[in-house]
Amino acid sequence: xxxxxxxxxxxxxxxxxxxxxxxxxxxxxxxxxxxxxxxxxxxxxxxxxxxxxxxxxxxxxxxxxxxxxxxxxxxxxxxxxxxxxxxxxxxxxxxxxxxxxxxxxxxxxxxxxxxxxxxxxxxxxxxxxxxxxxxxxxxxxxxxxxxxxxxxxxxxxxxxxxxxxxxxxxxxxxxxxxxxxxxxxxxxxxxxxxxxxxxxxxxxxxxxxxxxxxxxxxxxxxxxxxxxxxxxxxxxxxxxxxxxxxxxxxxxxxxxxxxxxxxxxxxxxxxxxxxxxxxxxxxxxxxxxxxxxxxxxxxxxxxxxxxxxxxxxxxxxxxxxxxxxxxxxxxxxxxxxxxxxxxxxxxxxxxxxxxxxxxxxxxxxxxxxxxxxxxxxxxxxxxxxxxxxxxxxxxxxxxxxxxxxxxxxxxxxxxxxxxxxxxxxxxxxxxxxxxxxxxx
Amino acid sequence: xxxxxxxxxxxxxxxxxxxxxxxxxxxxxxxxxxxxxxxxxxxxxxxxxxxxxxxxxxxxxxxxxxxxxxxxxxxxxxxxxxxxxxxxxxxxxxxxxxxxxxxxxxxxxxxxxxxxxxxxxxxxxxxxxxxxxxxxxxxxxxxxxxxxxxxxxxxxxxxxxxxxxxxxxxxxxxxxxxxxxxxxxxxxxxxxxxxxxxxxxxxxxxxxxxxxxxxxxxxxxxxxxxxxxxxxxxxxxxxxxxxxxxxxxxxxxxxxxxxxxxxxxxxxxxxxxxxxxxxxxxxxxxxxxxxxxxxxxxxxxxxxx
Numbered sequence: 001x002x003x004x005x006x007x008x009x010x011x012x013x014x015x016x017x018x019x020x021x022x023x024x025x026x027x028x029x030x031x032x033x034x035x036x037x038x039x040x041x042x043x044x045x046x047x048x049x050x051x052x053x054x055x056x057x058x059x060x061x062x063x064x065x066x067x068x069x070x071x072x073x074x075x076x077x078x079x080x081x082x083x084x085x086x087x088x089x090x091x092x093x094x095x096x097x098x099x100x101x102x103x104x105x106x107x108x109x110x111x112x113x114x115x116x117x118x119x120x121x122x123x124x125x126x127x128x129x130x131x132x133x134x135x136x137x138x139x140x141x142x143x144x145x146x147x148x149x150x151x152x153x154x155x156x157x158x159x160x161x162x163x164x165x166x167x168x169x170x171x172x173x174x175x176x177x178x179x180x181x182x183x184x185x186x187x188x189x190x191x192x193x194x195x196x197x198x199x200x201x202x203x204x205x206x207x208x209x210x211x212x213x214x215x216x217x218x219x220x221x222x223x224x225x226x227x228x229x230x231x232x233x234x235x236x237x238x239x240x241x242x243x244x245x246x247x248x249x250x251x252x253x254x255x256x257x258x259x260x261x262x263x264x265x266x267x268x269x270x271x272x273x274x275x276x277x278x279x280x281x282x283x284x285x286x287x288x289x290x291x292x293x294x295x296x297x298x299x300x301x302x303x304x305x306x307x308x309x310x311x312x313x314x315x316x317x318x319x320x321x322x323x324x325x326x327x328x329x330x331x332x333x334x335x336x337x338x339x340x341x342x343x344x345x346x347x348x349x350x351x352x353x354x355x356x357x358x359x360x361x362x363x364x365x366x367x368x369x370x371x372x373x374x375x376x377x378x379x380x381x382x383x384x385x386x387x388x389x390x391x392x393x394x395x396x397x398x399x400x401x402x403x404x405x406x407x408x409x410x411x412x413x414x415x416x417x418x419x420x421x422x423x424x425x426x427x428x429x430x431x432x433x434x435x436x437x438x439x440x
Numbered sequence: 441x442x443x444x445x446x447x448x449x450x451x452x453x454x455x456x457x458x459x460x461x462x463x464x465x466x467x468x469x470x471x472x473x474x475x476x477x478x479x480x481x482x483x484x485x486x487x488x489x490x491x492x493x494x495x496x497x498x499x500x501x502x503x504x505x506x507x508x509x510x511x512x513x514x515x516x517x518x519x520x521x522x523x524x525x526x527x528x529x530x531x532x533x534x535x536x537x538x539x540x541x542x543x544x545x546x547x548x549x550x551x552x553x554x555x556x557x558x559x560x561x562x563x564x565x566x567x568x569x570x571x572x573x574x575x576x577x578x579x580x581x582x583x584x585x586x587x588x589x590x591x592x593x594x595x596x597x598x599x600x601x602x603x604x605x606x607x608x609x610x611x612x613x614x615x616x617x618x619x620x621x622x623x624x625x626x627x628x629x630x631x632x633x634x635x636x637x638x639x640x641x642x643x644x645x646x647x648x649x650x651x652x653x654x655x656x657x658x659x660x661x662x663x664x665x666x667x668x669x670x671x672x673x674x675x676x677x678x679x680x681x682x683x684x685x686x687x688x689x690x691x692x693x694x695x696x697x698x699x700x701x702x703x704x705x706x707x708x709x710x711x712x713x714x715x716x717x718x719x720x721x722x723x724x725x726x727x728x729x730x731x732x733x734x735x736x737x738x739x740x741x742x743x744x745x
Contacts, residue, residue: 003541006537006540006541007541010529010537014526014528014529018528212526212527213524213526216524216525216526216527217520217522217523217524218524218525218526219524220493220520220522220524221518221519221520221524221538221585222538222541223493224491224492224493224513224516224518224520225513225538225541225542226541227492423488423493423494436455
């Protein structure tokens with residue numbers, strides 16, 4: 001145990017003192033913020049305002065095609081048609097011309113394929129579909145009117161039902177809204193990506209460190225003092241501490257930025273005014289308020305201690321499992337270039353776990369989710385995804401038992417490969433050879 | 441002299457390849473022991489077994505009466521054939537790290553590292569990284585790391601390969617110094633001439649088997665041919681024809697006033713009587729018994745086996 005700690009300490013110190021660590025720790029949050037900002041900017045830049053000219057021979061769509069923030073409809077008389085068509089060709093202002101022909105109230109079939117949209121560029125599928133549904137809705141209204149349904153009756157016919165769902169198995173037993181579902185999915189995917197990224201980032205670090213010792217030939221001196229198993233575990237432990245330090249720094253920096261940012265904003269607004277402004281905002285924009293309150297409500301529905309504790313357990317077990325795989329790979333090759341051939345194997349199940357788990361939103365208790373969260377190769381990610389939606393205790397227990405068993409077996413196997421591999425110079429091992437090493 | 445290390449019936453097989461076959465060996469306390477044999481004979485495997493890097497398939501080794509386990513680690517210092525240090529770690533920190541792994545506490549580790557760094561005059565490298573040092577400097581550090589924790593048993597695999605002559609001499613002197621202080625030394629090498637003069641005991645290994653072992657002088661004695669090398673300054677050639685008839689010398693060189701030849705001593709006379717016979721031929725410049733080199737011993741031992 002003392003030796004494991006000595007090895008871990010060296011591993012920790014060397015990695016933390018490394019310039020890459022310092023740069024990565026302080027630069028990558030900035031890069032992340034920059035990426036988010038760029039993506040957000042691109043999304044907003046992509047959805048610019050559209051100007052559509054409309055020539056409506058039927059005079060039925062004036063109210064249907066009302067201008068909004070994103071689309072402005074301008075209605076023109078039929079005589080302007082040719083002129084608009086000419087301007088449209090080179091216009092930067094105008095995006096399209098919609099022509100709706102006159103139609104017979106009794107013959108809507110003839111309207112099929114008669115409505116034209118002339119554009120001077122790619123107008124976008126979403127916009128076209130939105131326009132189609134608006135026109136269809138209007139035509140349905142006209143049809144109903146023709147059938148003798150009055151305006152009043154029409155209003156009464158419309159309904160806007162939103163289903164309230166209650167989950168009896170949820171500890172709170174309360175109502176679960178759409179927002180809660182989305183929030184849970186968000187948390188789930190966030191945690192899953194953390195597990196994945198962390199294992200990849202630090203697993204590869206362990207692998208590199210093993211290859212380095214092998215390359216330096218320093219390994220033979222070390223294992224004349226330290227058992228290979230202790231050396232491997234020390235490396236894994238040391239790297240774990242590096243990772244914990246890095247995440248702690250990120251969390252602290254994030255919190256400081258948050259607190260600093262909000263105090264800065266508060267100091268800008270006099271307290272008395274802030275309240276009246278809030279009141280004003282509530283009056284002006286009640287939707288926004290309910291939405292925000294909804295998210296807070298949703299957060300109360302999520303069992304955070306349960307998720308966090310199990311997340312940490314799964315995370316640690318999965319990390320131990322995969323990092324011992326990475327250590328074994330590092331021991332079996334001679335230089336970093338050769339590792340690529342093998343790193344595919346541990347990455348593959350993790351990717352399956354991530355994408356397989358996306359189905360969890362549709363059905364968190366479905367067979368795909370269930371089996372992925374049982375198989376130890378994928379359970380550290382897939383079970384974490386299921387956690388926010390609530391999982392039966394026996395399922396968690398079974399999956400944990402399987403994972404612990406496989407993890408111990410993997411660490412044991414990896415240490416056997418490691419033990420032989422670190423002393424094999426000058427050749428890249430095949431799977432057949434590694435199998436032989438396990439049985440030595 | 442009691443034995444520090446005793447190996448009984450050690451066998452090790454890698455797949456189909458036998459690396460060591462029923463290997464017995466006793467290394468006396470305080471000896472400088474040469475483990476000699478060609479590449480691939482099994483020397484390194486044996487050293488790895490002593491260092492608990494590899495486990496034997498059968499047989500057992502004891503060091504100072506103890507079986508191989510964790511308690512042995514501080515007693516052994518090992519410099520493997522494949523030398524190695526961390527590139528990105530300061531020299532002083534590395535030495536401390538290895539000393540701590542050998543079981544020294546922090547204070548002891550610092551004290552002893554300082555002692556050796558000062559002794560080899562490398563103190564100013566403490567904060568340097570390996571990449572900043574020359575190869576020869578690295579070798580000094582490697583040596584310090586091996587002996588730092590004052591082990592009872594020091595093992596050097598191919599001890600002088602890669603060392604420049606100056607460093608090799610320095611290291612050899614340090615090793616002899618440690619031996620005088622009571623450490624037992626094992627040299628393992630295929631270049632037998634390189635350690636021949638330093639060793640007092642040897643074992644010859646060939647193709648996974650020990651061929652012979654024991655005190656170096658006794659072994660050489662056993663393999664000597666009974667031939668003597670003679671150089672004579674002669675004034676005339678009288679008596680030479682008769683002498684040649686009787687002893688059949690193998691002439692190495694023959695000049696007007698000087699002769700060199702090897703001669704087999706007949707069993708019925710001793711070396712003094714032979715010397716008296718030789719004095720009749722002229723002035724004796726050299727007379728010495730031919731002691732075989734380790735290489736010759738090895739070749740003969742292998743062919744006899």
